[in-house]
Amino acid sequence: MKFNDFGMIKAQAEAGDPMFGGNYSGALTERERHLIGIAVAVTKGCPECTAKRLAKANQAKIDEAVIKEAINLAAGINSGFVITAAVKGSELNR
Numbered sequence: 001m002k003f004n005d006f007g008m009i010k011a012q013a014e015a016g017d018p019m020f021g022g023n024y025s026g027a028l029t030e031r032e033r034h035l036i037g038i039a040v041a042v043t044k045g046c047p048e049c050t051a052k053r054l055a056k057a058n059q060a061k062i063d064e065a066v067i068k069e070a071i072n073l074a075a076g077i078n079s080g081f082v083i084t085a086a087v088k089g090s091e092l093n094r
Contacts, residue, residue: 034060038067039074 028036034057041049057067 030060031062034062035066035070039070042071043074043078 034053038050038053038057041053054067
């Protein structure tokens with residue numbers, strides 16, 4: 001089994017995902033694509049994906065402070081979901 005066996009990989013490339021050598025539509029810059037990719041990878045908890053995304057961002061010379069800000073933003077947004085789920089879950093449990 002290989003990654004290219006799955007249509008999702010082709011779709012990611014066609015959508016311009018920098019990890020898959022895609023063509024850019026121009027709506028997002030390469031820098032924005034890298035930062036979004038890092039935020040999603042850390043949110044999903046995939047160390048291998050995160051490492052690859054970070055390596056690509058470093059190759060693109062994205063400053064570490066910018067990368068850390070993207071990660072902090074993703075963590076902050078996700079913590080909001082965790083708290084909301086806890087509060088709503090406790091309300092539903094009454």
